[in-house]
Amino acid sequence: MKLHEYQAKELFDKWSIPVPKGVLITDKEHAAEKIRSMATALPWVVKAQVHAGGRGKAGGVQLVDTAEEAASAAKDLLGVRLVTHQTGPEGAVVRKVLVEEGLQIEREFYLSVTVDRSAGRPIVIFSPSGGMDIEALAVSAPEAIFREHVDPALGWMPYQTRNIAYRIHPLPDAGVIRKLGEMILNLYNLFISCDCSLVEINPLVVTASGGVVAADAKVDVDNNALFRQKELASIYDFSEMDPLERKADEFDLSYIRLDGSVGCMVNGAGLAMATMDVIQAAGARPANFLDVGGGAGEEKIGKGLEIILSDKRVKAILINIFGGILRCDVLAKGVRSAASKVSVGVPMIVRLRGTNAEEGAAILKESGLSFRVAGDLAEAASLVQDVVGEN
Amino acid sequence: MSILADEGTRVVVQGMTGREGMFHTERMIEYGTVVRAGVTPGKGGLKACGVPVFNTVAQAVEAEQVNTSCIFVPPPFAADAIMEAAAAGIRLIICITEGIPVLDSLNVVQAVKDCGAVLIGPNCPGVISPGKTKVGIMPGPIHRPGNIGVISRSGTLTYEVVDQLTREDLGQSTCIGIGGDPIVGSTFTDILEMFRVDEQTHGVVLVGEIGGNAEEQAASYIKENFDKPVVSFIAGRSAPPGKRMGHAGAIISGGQGGAEDKIKAMKEAGITVCLNLAKLGSTVKSTMSGSGVH
Numbered sequence: 001m002k003l004h005e006y007q008a009k010e011l012f013d014k015w016s017i018p019v020p021k022g023v024l025i026t027d028k029e030h031a032a033e034k035i036r037s038m039a040t041a042l043p044w045v046v047k048a049q050v051h052a053g054g055r056g057k058a059g060g061v062q063l064v065d066t067a068e069e070a071a072s073a074a075k076d077l078l079g080v081r082l083v084t085h086q087t088g089p090e091g092a093v094v095r096k097v098l099v100e101e102g103l104q105i106e107r108e109f110y111l112s113v114t115v116d117r118s119a120g121r122p123i124v125i126f127s128p129s130g131g132m133d134i135e136a137l138a139v140s141a142p143e144a145i146f147r148e149h150v151d152p153a154l155g156w157m158p159y160q161t162r163n164i165a166y167r168i169h170p171l172p173d174a175g176v177i178r179k180l181g182e183m184i185l186n187l188y189n190l191f192i193s194c195d196c197s198l199v200e201i202n203p204l205v206v207t208a209s210g211g212v213v214a215a216d217a218k219v220d221v222d223n224n225a226l227f228r229q230k231e232l233a234s235i236y237d238f239s240e241m242d243p244l245e246r247k248a249d250e251f252d253l254s255y256i257r258l259d260g261s262v263g264c265m266v267n268g269a270g271l272a273m274a275t276m277d278v279i280q281a282a283g284a285r286p287a288n289f290l291d292v293g294g295g296a297g298e299e300k301i302g303k304g305l306e307i308i309l310s311d312k313r314v315k316a317i318l319i320n321i322f323g324g325i326l327r328c329d330v331l332a333k334g335v336r337s338a339a340s341k342v343s344v345g346v347p348m349i350v351r352l353r354g355t356n357a358e359e360g361a362a363i364l365k366e367s368g369l370s371f372r373v374a375g376d377l378a379e380a381a382s383l384v385q386d387v388v389g390e391n
Numbered sequence: 392m393s394i395l396a397d398e399g400t401r402v403v404v405q406g407m408t409g410r411e412g413m414f415h416t417e418r419m420i421e422y423g424t425v426v427r428a429g430v431t432p433g434k435g436g437l438k439a440c441g442v443p444v445f446n447t448v449a450q451a452v453e454a455e456q457v458n459t460s461c462i463f464v465p466p467p468f469a470a471d472a473i474m475e476a477a478a479a480g481i482r483l484i485i486c487i488t489e490g491i492p493v494l495d496s497l498n499v500v501q502a503v504k505d506c507g508a509v510l511i512g513p514n515c516p517g518v519i520s521p522g523k524t525k526v527g528i529m530p531g532p533i534h535r536p537g538n539i540g541v542i543s544r545s546g547t548l549t550y551e552v553v554d555q556l557t558r559e560d561l562g563q564s565t566c567i568g569i570g571g572d573p574i575v576g577s578t579f580t581d582i583l584e585m586f587r588v589d590e591q592t593h594g595v596v597l598v599g600e601i602g603g604n605a606e607e608q609a610a611s612y613i614k615e616n617f618d619k620p621v622v623s624f625i626a627g628r629s630a631p632p633g634k635r636m637g638h639a640g641a642i643i644s645g646g647q648g649g650a651e652d653k654i655k656a657m658k659e660a661g662i663t664v665c666l667n668l669a670k671l672g673s674t675v676k677s678t679m680s681g682s683g684v685h
Contacts, residue, residue, distance in 0.1 A: 086633065115493055117573045117603040117640070120500055135646045152498055195492055224639060225492035227467055254637040269571060269637025270545020270600055273626040274668045280629035281667060289630070291637040294528070294546065295411070322547045322554070324530040325414075354530055354550065377551070378669035 001221045001236055004049045006098045008199075008217035011232075015190040017183055017201075018213045020045070022100035025074045031097075032071040040101035044070035048077050049096040051240045054084030060094070063102065070099050088259065095239060103213055107172070108203035110134055111184065112218075113191040122150045122191065124160070124184060128168045130203035156188040172206065179212040194232060195225030244307055251303045253292060260285025261315040262384060263308035263346075265301075267292050267326045275320045278377060282384040287314045294325040301334025302341070309342055316387040318380060319350045321360075328352040328360030336367045347372065347387045351380040393520035393565045394540070394585040394592070395483055395509070396459065400524045403428040403451045403481070405472045406463035408439050415463065415487075415528050416440045422531040424524045427455040448479040459483040461517065461526050469513060470495035477506040484576070485526050486512035493639070496574040503576060510576025514639070516546040516568035529553075529566070537562015539675065540586040542579055543598035544571050544605070545638065548626060552598055555672030561679070564591040571638030573602070579609035587617055594620040594679040596671070597662070599653055601627030602641040606653040614660035622663045622675045625650045 003011070009019040023038050025031045035044075044067070048060035055061050060082045062073045074097040081091035108130030116123040126146045129137055138145055146167055148160045161181035165172065172180070183204070191199050200218040207213060226233040238246055248255030254269065258276075262284045266272035269291045276286040288311065292304050308314055321331050331352070348371035352360045361373060374380035402419065406412045407429030417440055420426050428451035429439055435446030445451040448460065460481045464472040469488040476484045477499075484503065491513045503510045511518055517527015522536035529546070533554045539561055543549040549568055556563060567582055569575050579597060586592045595617075599606035606625060613621055628650040630636050632643040643649050657664045665674040 115497060115573060118605070118608065120497055120574055122497070138646070152494075152501075192494065195494055197493060222493050224466060224490045225494070228492075256634050256636065258631065258634075266547075268545060268547025269641060270543070270548030270598070270626050271551055273600055273630055273636050273641065274548050274551070274624075276629045277626060278668060286629055289634075289636050322550045324547060324550055325528060353554065354533065376669065381669060 001223050001226065001233070002051045002240070003219040003221070003232070003235070004051070004096065004237060005047065005217050006049055006096065007235055008219040009214070011190065011194070011219060012214055012217055015186045017186050017190070018211060019217065020100040020103060020213060020215065022098050025078070025097040025099055026095070028075045028078055031074045032068070035067050035071045035074070035099050038099070038101070042104065043102035045100045045102050046070055046073040046077065047098045047100065048080070048082055048094040049098055050082055050087070050092040050094060052082070052084045052086040052092050054086050055082065058082050058084040060084070074099055092240070103205050103215060104208035105205050106208050107206040109206070110202045111187065111204045112198065112200035112202070113188055113196070114198045116149060119149055122152065122188070124148045124150060124156070124188060126164045134202065150188060152192070156185045173210070175210050176206055176212060183212055194219075195222045195229050196220060197222045244311060248290070248304070248307050251300055253290065253300060253304050253307070255304070255307060256289040257311065258286050258288050260287045261313050262388070263287040263311065263314040263317040264320065265290050265292060265304050265308060265317070266320045267294060267296065267322065271320065271322060275318065278381050279318060279384055282381045282388065284316075284384055284388040287311055292326070296326050296330075298330055298334040298337060301331050302338035305335055305338040306342055309344065314346060316346050316384065317348045318384055319348065320377070320380060321352050321354070323352065323354030323357055323360070327356045328354065329356040329363060332360035332363035336363060336369065339367070339369050344369065349374055349380055349383045349387065351375070351377065392589050392591045393523060394582070394589050395511070395565060395567065396518045396520050396526050397523045400425060400459045400483075400526065401455065401457045402426045402459050402461055402526055403430060403448060403455070403457035404461050404463065405430045405448065405476065406465070407431060407442070408434055408444060409463055412463040413440060416442070418531065419461070419525055422525040424526060427457050448475045448481065452479045452481065457481070459526055460485065462486040462488055464488060466490040466492070470499045473499045473510060474502060477503045477508045482508050484508055484510045485515070485517050486510065486576070487515065487517060487528055488512070489514040491572065493573055496572060500574055500576050511567060512570040512576060514572045515570035515575070516549060518565065518567050520565045521563050527568070529568075533557055534566065535562040537564065538591060538593040539563050539679070540589070540592040540595040541566040541598070542582045542595065543568050544600050544640070545598065545626065548598055551668065552596060552624070552671055556596070556675060559672040559676045561672070561675060564589060571640050573640040579605050580612045583609060583612055583617055587619070592619065594622070594675070596675055597621055597623045599623060599625045600638070600641050601625070601630050601636065601643050601650050602638070602648040604647060607656040610656040610660040610662060613662060620663070620679050622665055622671070622678050623657050624665050624668060624671055625653045625657070
């Protein structure tokens with residue numbers, strides 16, 4: 001669960017991680033007044049608050065010199081559809097703008113905490129080359145990335161700050177190293193206490209006056225931990241979510257919208273991915289990922305089908321169920337009831353296997369619905385090919 | 392032989408009296424699994440599925456000499472349940488529960504190792520040694536005893552794979568779902584090491600998916616240490632980066648975890664990679680026909 005930058009910075013502030021002074025602008029009317037209330041001698045930074053990365057290149061981050069310019073930049077950004085490499089062609093609507101005081105930048109570093117899956121431990125990642133795309137840096141200059149694993153029982157240890165700081169060239173002065181150590185410790189503690197999967201500061205700025213400040217802030221919270229992170233869960237901005245994904249979420253369905261035209265409904269995440277691959281190998285593109293889960297009932301199946309059908313790009317549907325806990329007859333009843341409520345209108349291919357597959361097939365056959373039955377995956381793939389060919 | 396679970400496996404089901412726990416305990420007993428105890432705090436003294444229920448795992452171990460636990464406890468309490476089993480001396484802990492916070496898993500995975508126990512999962516279908524015992528939620532009837540070991544990060548995808556094997560008359564020694572979370576108790580490499588020394592296992596099918604680098608690590612282990620034939624399938628070639636594909640662990644992020652890199656590493660290690668899931672069974676048959684599998 002991603003937080004907005006302004007939310008992440010509010011969280012940082014609670015954890016004594018220095019952030020620039022700023023105000024959040026949510027409506028054009030009060031923009032100028034709010035910005036004037038924040039006196040600063042420095043230039044202003046105006047930042048669109050969307051979850052997608054790549055804001056800067058898309059014009060979502062602007063540097064201006066006066067409060068008036070900041071107000072007009074903020075007003076211009078509100079309501080704009082920002083298209084970045086992460087948003088897809090439809091872009092993301094800017095509903096909030098963060099206006100901050102600019103910093104007198106002396107140096108820029110990179111700092112993040114995440115979980116290293118192969119080591120099974122939290123890891124602090126630091127680079128003296130801040131402000132850059134860390135993924136690109138990992139390829140072009142891997143020696144510029146410093147890593148420290150953390151023993152969860154011990155937490156972040158002072159020697160680990162020294163391991164990082166004494167590799168920085170030129171060496172920062174003692175005051176900066178001390179502040180850097182405090183920042184890493186606070187960030188690590190925030191990471192653990194808030195059940196994060198990622199916290200990232202890029203750039204981490206050393207100011208001309210020797211301050212150490214988080215100029216940007218990214219926080220991603222582990223969805224599985226939201227039951228005990230109620231405060232964070234309550235501030236999530238649902239307007240950033242794809243409307244269909246949001247609807248699926250309400251019914252506890254794992255749905256991801258993609259950009260192809262063959263919708264699919266599958267039980268189990270691994271089989272759902274493999275089914276998308278089958279669609280792609282058949283020369284089409286999957287319109288979605290949808291895992292209805294192991295224990296899905298009739299209602300959930302029906303909702304899943306409705307969600308797929310409400311994506312107007314869907315030209316065909318492949319239902320692939322390996323009945324285990326989820327019985328094929330339950331699936332068939334769900335499909336039948338959903339199809340009686342909404343018109344299907346696109347070719348449907350159904351492949352049922354496992355528990356009660358025959359009963360399921362019989363229910364679909366008697367329902368009067370038009371669909372093609374595949375005996376196995378190979379047949380399902382060739383039926384997808386036929387359907388795509390017809391279109 | 393077979394690995395991890397066999398006729399000597401005596402199961403305690405933690406969370407047995409819940410809906411999922413009851414349903415799957417019945418299926419396990421039907422399959423012939425020796426389920427000797429259930430644990431639900433506050434329900435000690437009752438019976439469910441014909442099996443005595445205890446308040447703690449320690450009591451179940453003492454009264455019924457159980458050695459394997461199957462956990463259906465809800466996510467907020469699952470880490471505690473895993474540690475309770477490990478502390479009570481359970482040697483094999485299979486955690487079915489999906490949705491455990493990553494930081495909980497991270498802490499217990501280390502602690503379970505320190506206790507000398509093996510953890511499979513969380514977020515996994517469990518372990519089955521066909522014809523002997525089934526500890527988990529996989530449909531029993533699709534399996535048949537044989538010589539192929541199956542390891543996978545997923546549930547239903549494993550059933551698909553096993554079903555194809557069985558239809559090709561290729562039986563299985565043991566099938567293990569290691570779990571779809573970013574942090575799991577046992578990795579591909581841990582399980583491969585067990586299959587390496589298992590006489591019943593003549594070849595292995597490894598079912599991977601996008602996210603992390605467990606497949607790359609398995610490939611490098613196989614290249615150095617494993618001389619039985621391996622066939623692999625990697626799910627998620629069509630998945631875009633940055634989107635979590637259902638499993639908490641199935642995400643291409645930071646330029647890592649993509650399917651093509653995994654496939655490349657596998658091929659370089661001499662592993663037969665099947666790109667078409669529909670043909671997995673026949674690929675295994677043709678690859679392993681000389682290895683005495685049946």
